[in-house]
Amino acid sequence: xxGRGAKAGGAGEEARYRAIVDTxxxxxxxxxxxxxxxxxxxxxxRLFGYAAADMIGSNVKALMPEPHHAGHDGYLETYRATGxxxxxxxxxxxxxxxxxxxxxxxxxxxxxWRSAGRRFFTGVMRDVTERKRTEELQRLLVNELNHRVKxxxxxxxxxxxxxLRNAADLGDARESLTTRLLALARTHDxxxxxxxxxxxxxxxxxxxxESYGDATxxxxxxxxxxxxxxxxxxxxxxxxxxxxxxxxxxALSTPAGQxxxxxxxxxxxxxxxxxxxxxxxxxxxxxxPERQGFGSRLITRxxxxxxxxxxxxxYQPDGVACAIVARLRRKPAANAVPARGAA
Amino acid sequence: xxxxxxxxxxxxxxxxxxxxxxxxxxxxxPAVSAESAVEAARREKVDFALLDVNLDGGTSFAAxxxxxxxxxxxxxxxxxxxxxxxxxxxxxxxxxxxxxxRHLARTIAAAR
Numbered sequence: 001x002x003g004r005g006a007k008a009g010g011a012g013e014e015a016r017y018r019a020i021v022d023t024x025x026x027x028x029x030x031x032x033x034x035x036x037x038x039x040x041x042x043x044x045x046r047l048f049g050y051a052a053a054d055m056i057g058s059n060v061k062a063l064m065p066e067p068h069h070a071g072h073d074g075y076l077e078t079y080r081a082t083g084x085x086x087x088x089x090x091x092x093x094x095x096x097x098x099x100x101x102x103x104x105x106x107x108x109x110x111x112x113w114r115s116a117g118r119r120f121f122t123g124v125m126r127d128v129t130e131r132k133r134t135e136e137l138q139r140l141l142v143n144e145l146n147h148r149v150k151x152x153x154x155x156x157x158x159x160x161x162x163x164l165r166n167a168a169d170l171g172d173a174r175e176s177l178t179t180r181l182l183a184l185a186r187t188h189d190x191x192x193x194x195x196x197x198x199x200x201x202x203x204x205x206x207x208x209x210e211s212y213g214d215a216t217x218x219x220x221x222x223x224x225x226x227x228x229x230x231x232x233x234x235x236x237x238x239x240x241x242x243x244x245x246x247x248x249x250x251a252l253s254t255p256a257g258q259x260x261x262x263x264x265x266x267x268x269x270x271x272x273x274x275x276x277x278x279x280x281x282x283x284x285x286x287x288x289p290e291r292q293g294f295g296s297r298l299i300t301r302x303x304x305x306x307x308x309x310x311x312x313x314x315y316q317p318d319g320v321a322c323a324i325v326a327r328l329r330r331k332p333a334a335n336a337v338p339a340r341g342a343a
Numbered sequence: 344x345x346x347x348x349x350x351x352x353x354x355x356x357x358x359x360x361x362x363x364x365x366x367x368x369x370x371x372x373p374a375v376s377a378e379s380a381v382e383a384a385r386r387e388k389v390d391f392a393l394l395d396v397n398l399d400g401g402t403s404f405a406a407x408x409x410x411x412x413x414x415x416x417x418x419x420x421x422x423x424x425x426x427x428x429x430x431x432x433x434x435x436x437x438x439x440x441x442x443x444x445r446h447l448a449r450t451i452a453a454a455r
Contacts, residue, residue: 305373
């Protein structure tokens with residue numbers, strides 16, 4: 001440590017302290033009571049970007065951004081006059097300034113000592129930029145998690161409410177609610193695997209068919225399509241409803257019935273859309289249901305709106321047909337369409 | 344009483360629609376984006392509006408400003424808590440998600 005003054009004890013003791021200070025991970029800077037730098041260790045050189053030789057003898061305020069840069073001489077004066085401590089022996093987080101002018105948060109602790117009738121201060125500093133960033137990220141993640149959980153609970157509230165409103169009896173309600181929640185959970189699993197950045201339509205369909213249990217009843221054809229988390233959740237719940245309906249009343253209620261799911265991508269860039277078709281065949285003669293259930297409400301009213309596209313559900317006599325068109329990318333805010341008609 | 348729903352999560356929109364219908368309201372919407380919410384706030388003849396705060400990257404605050412200008416009362420629905428609502432709009436009722444039907448009923452009753 002390149003000290004000018006601050007000689008304490010003999011040469012052996014000096015060497016011992018120098019070894020500690022020179023190898024310390026933390027920046028260590030010694031100043032006299034006027035703020036003049038007496039020592040500047042290698043970690044301080046790395047932290048602030050100054051060479052010790054250039055800093056010895058200069059005012060420590062060079063290492064501080066405003067307002068402390070202008071105030072520091074005054075702080076020392078006040079301390080000399082009143083002994084009032086703001087930071088000495090307490091430690092706090094402040095900002096440092098590097099040679100290139102950039103500032104960064106640092107944790108600072110200061111010790112005061114005397115030698116040969118003079119007063120010195122040793123400051124030990126650590127860059128806490130990374131810790132701050134981690135703390136901020138963690139705060140954001142906790143907030144986001146809370147928001148997601150609340151939204152998911154609201155979704156469950158909605159599914160449960162509608163299931164109970166529409167159910168024929170409690171057994172039916174229990175079964176419907178369970179399979180709907182499982183369908184939501186399946187999509188969550190896929191999205192979690194992809195860090196909630198999106199999901200491939202094929203993975204959504206594979207999950208659906210696996211849960212149904214018999215892949216021979218389905219034919220799939222279409223390219224790989226990346227869905228946003230929201231589209232993936234809505235679409236997979238809609239597909240679940242179609243499957244349930246087919247199992248109860250449609251093509252999957254007979255031994256030979258089939259479901260053909262085909263899809264394509266249309267348009268480019270922000271206009272790119274997914275066009276998906278669900279078509280049942282080989283099942284019993286289809287007639288439209290007497291009242292709208294959860295599935296058809298979700299598809300015909302909700303899905304089109306949420307996916308910024310179209311969704312039609314057609315109870316054709318030879319088998320239910322559903323066509324869904326979904327925008328694959330979010331439209332820029334400027335040319336958004338006005339709200340659609342009344343409920 | 345005619346109520347505008349602004350909500351980008353369709354499942355939540357369906358829930359709110361059911362709850363409001365139970366309360367004897369006529370519902371319109373849902374508007375699912377910040378822009379369509381503003382448009383609906385300008386155009387729809389409504390007595391009240393229920394606004395989801397976060398709309399797919401945007402917010403419903405601009406729609407709230409339009410409603411305030413028109414003298415239409417509104418409440419927010421949010422998963423983020425009070426802090427998620429712009430400070431000058433926090434005097435409006437703020438319902439959290441999931442929605443407590445009793446809280447919604449009181450909010451609607453107060454606006455009637």
